[in-house]
């Protein structure tokens with residue numbers, strides 16, 4: 001999730017751009033840059049790493065008469081985090097910053113290269129400015145509109161050009177972009193924090209809106225000029241960074257649907273699954289898969305085991321990295337070694353990756369942080385595109401890990417579940433009424449002698465994950481268990497103080513799981529059932545949508561277990577974002 005800022009007419013453009021990018025640092029990034037039309041000159045300054053590196057470069061840059069400026073912090077999705085790949089991307093006379101993904105960038109790039117237009121970066125974004133300059137024949141706005149007609153995907157764009165140095169062109173589709181003005185000063189940002197203090201109201205652009213600023217904001221939709229829909233800006237920057245939510249974790253639960261759209265963009269297509277990062281040859285000769293990860297990422301890996309074996313018919317094992325690395329496992333060259341990691345720095349996971357490389361196995365990383373140790377070590381990487389995850393308890397990263405594994409199992413089995421994947425994204429959107437119900441329900445689950453989360457098949461790893469979420473942030477003991485295993489011992493714990501969260505899929509082993517619930521209910525355990533079909537013998541019940549696909553059930557139940565953990569923890573007064581004893585990335589063994 002990159003950060004974008006822009007401005008016109010402000011007294012100190014450099015200061016606004018840099019301070020604005022600092023307000024967006026919480027979104028995470030690996031490089032940054034600014035572009036300014038200074039008198040008749042276009043100046044673009046970029047740096048890899050933290051903003052302090054960019055500030056250092058800017059120390060010696062003096063602007064004479066800066067007109068307009070744009071700035072960007074980049075979270076790599078296409079192309080390594082390098083200075084060349086950092087934004088703004090420039091052409092001969094223009095510069096652009098972009099958040100999102102241009103799905104048809106390769107086709108456009110080939111088209112322009114055939115016209116002898118050269119590219120210097122690996123990014124999808126560069127096609128925007130190259131295409132703009134290709135279309136330019138004297139009218140910048142006409143050229144800009146042609147670009148918008150040609151590109152597919154998600155974008156928030158700011159573009160400046162020496163041809164019309166008093167203008168900033170903008171467009172929004174699928175990625176957030178806000179525009180504001182205060183008299184003759186104009187401001188842009190990808191979220192509202194950088195604008196607070198500069199304007200009192202702003203226009204939160206809708207998909208399909210575009211336009212430019214000169215001495216006013218010209219806003220268009222469907223090629224007709226429309227009026228601005230101004231809303232008051234928040235006054236508190238910290239609250240703005242959390243999007244008005246109480247915790248980053250809550251914000252990240254709410255943004256999962258958008259993040260999954262980004263994760264699947266250009267990958268889940270009507271024709272089936274595409275991974276720019278992979279080719280089918282990479283999987284030739286592979287008869288086994290080992291998935292190695294820790295914590296939540298291990299739970300995602302366990303889901304992958306079920307999907308890859310069932311769909312791709314490849315023998316798959318998911319292993320806890322800290323166990324795998326010391327048990328001297330059998331690693332044969334026909335095994336694909338997959339590591340899953342949000343941070344890309346988890347020591348145990350990284351060491352198993354190195355062990356697999358030493359044994360000559362092909363390695364694939366599913367990771368959220370480009371250029372992390374794990375990404376640098378693995379042969380191939382599929383980036384999760386979840387954006388920075390601030391909450392220590394992982395939510396959106398887990399969602400993108402499972403989604404990526406689902407797409408990978410489709411990719412390897414040539415299955416096309418395009419509709420089901422989009423349905424799963426849809427049910428991941430948080431329903432306010434449901435959240436309200438969970439808030440109320442949570443007061444019943446603040447004590448007791450612990451929780452069992454139970455499920456079968458892919459709902460068993462989800463039970464493990466739901467229990468971990470609760471443990472991590474509420475500090476109440478909880479364990480995930482195969483529903484069929486309860487009668488082999490744990491049922492001895494059943495009494496009214498034992499809370500059971502039952503994940504009851506209608507599509508997988510419904511009757512079997514239902515009878516496990518009844519075994520517990522008849523022994524007076526307190527049960528919360530999550531299912532599309534109501535059953536008696538349960539104390540609480542949360543209904544999910546009816547669907548014919550278990551993975552759609554999975555994603556809706558995932559959100560419910562995340563919200564339950566969140567609300568119980570909040571009622572217990574815990575610091576949800578920074579739970580005691582935990583770190584976001586466990587780089588020690």
Ligand code: AGP
Nearest residue numbers: 295296297341342343346393394
């Ligand atoms: C998940 O909520 C925890 N924060 C933790 O289990 C985490 O998943 C684990 O430490 C692995 O981290 P990684 O995904 O960055 O490798």
